[in-house]
Amino acid sequence: MLDQITMDQIIRTFAKMEIPVKVIDRNPNAVLTDPEDVAIRSSPLLRDERPGLVRGKLCLRVHHPDVILCCERNLSGGREILILASAMLRQMQITRSHEKEESEPDVYKQILLGNVTGEDMDTICDMQHMNRYGERRVMIFHILQSEAKKTYDILKEIAPVESSDVLVDLDRHTVVMVRDCSGGDTLDDALQYARALQETVMGETARTMTVGIGNCVSDMIQLPESYREARRAIEVGRTFSPETYIYAYSQLLLERFLMELPENTAANYLHILFNQKTDKILNEEMLYTIETFFKKDLNLSDTARQLYIHRNTLVYRLDKLYRNTGLDLRKFDDAVTFKVFMELKKSRAKEMIEEDGST
Numbered sequence: 597m598l599d600q601i602t603m604d605q606i607i608r609t610f611a612k613m614e615i616p617v618k619v620i621d622r623n624p625n626a627v628l629t630d631p632e633d634v635a636i637r638s639s640p641l642l643r644d645e646r647p648g649l650v651r652g653k654l655c656l657r658v659h660h661p662d663v664i665l666c667c668e669r670n671l672s673g674g675r676e677i678l679i680l681a682s683a684m685l686r687q688m689q690i691t692r693s694h695e696k697e698e699s700e701p702d703v704y705k706q707i708l709l710g711n712v713t714g715e716d717m718d719t720i721c722d723m724q725h726m727n728r729y730g731e732r733r734v735m736i737f738h739i740l741q742s743e744a745k746k747t748y749d750i751l752k753e754i755a756p757v758e759s760s761d762v763l764v765d766l767d768r769h770t771v772v773m774v775r776d777c778s779g780g781d782t783l784d785d786a787l788q789y790a791r792a793l794q795e796t797v798m799g800e801t802a803r804t805m806t807v808g809i810g811n812c813v814s815d816m817i818q819l820p821e822s823y824r825e826a827r828r829a830i831e832v833g834r835t836f837s838p839e840t841y842i843y844a845y846s847q848l849l850l851e852r853f854l855m856e857l858p859e860n861t862a863a864n865y866l867h868i869l870f871n872q873k874t875d876k877i878l879n880e881e882m883l884y885t886i887e888t889f890f891k892k893d894l895n896l897s898d899t900a901r902q903l904y905i906h907r908n909t910l911v912y913r914l915d916k917l918y919r920n921t922g923l924d925l926r927k928f929d930d931a932v933t934f935k936v937f938m939e940l941k942k943s944r945a946k947e948m949i950e951e952d953g954s955t
Contacts, residue, residue: 620664647675701764710820731777734822736808777812809844855943877920
């Protein structure tokens with residue numbers, strides 16, 4: 597019996613190669629719309645795998661898969677074409693049987709790594725009975741300290757995975773989840789899931805897990821893009837917020853922009869604020885004060901409580917910064933300006949460390 601998926605694949609392949617051969621399924625339950633095809637299928641003349649004439653057509657029965665191949669009787673080289681098409685069908689069946697043995701995570705791994713082209717995607721989805729279209733996002737889980745146990749084994753034991761989600765074992769430290777978003781799963785849902793799983797990993801293993809979250813895509817051929825976004829999210833997030841451990845690509849717009857600025861442009865602007873004149877005022881204590889002020893949404897009272905200082909002490913520090921830089925962080929525009937410069941400084945500091953380490 598030949599399933600419809602295989603039949604469709606055969607027809608598409610023959611059409612793509614411009615092989616003038618018609619395929620008739622010999623399964624008696626298969627619905628045939630052409631009465632001539634029904635007559636050919638039931639003909640007792642086609643018993644051996646040799647071309648023969650049936651109802652004015654040159655036909656050849658193929659046992660694996662069980663189909664009949666037909667072409668016009670006056671087609672030049674018709675017999676040879678039917679024999680060649682028969683050999684192609686057998687090879688397609690062999691290939692299909694091997695591909696079925698490949699697990700779903702293995703297939704997704706090849707897709708994520710960009711090893712599947714758009715032309716092959718339909719065939720693979722048919723063979724694996726996967727829906728090519730539907731909202732999905734990629735999440736990357738990375739546990740660096742998992743020496744004794746693979747990250748995949750850790751998450752396989754403790755991660756709540758829906759039947760429509762797929763865990764892919766990428767390497768010893770890294771697991772990728774292809775998460776189904778078709779049920780209305782939002783970025784907030786993905787972040788909540790990541791936080792809960794991170795807490796579970798910490799509680800069960802005392803290990804820290806880093807998570808990168810890509811955007812949702814609607815076609816499986818776009819999964820490599822979501823995968824690259826999740827990787828980039830971790831790379832950028834570690835630079836700007838190393839203490840956070842969970843990073844969503846769509847939430848790092850400013851940070852990605854700053855990291856992509858040309859080096860000369862970034863250096864010229866950084867020198868405006870961070871220079872020999874401001875080195876003394878922009879010391880470690882002042883920068884920590886500013887960071888806390890931003891985290892508390894420019895609220896003086898909350899910031900002072902967080903820093904365990906008097907409110908007037910905080911005001912004094914901000915006034916001192918204003919006198920030396922011309923930026924009053926109590927004003928939104930000035931706060932945004934300083935924030936951008938401070939984040940830019942972080943991105944360049946990491947690049948300098950990496951350059952020093954490579955020399």
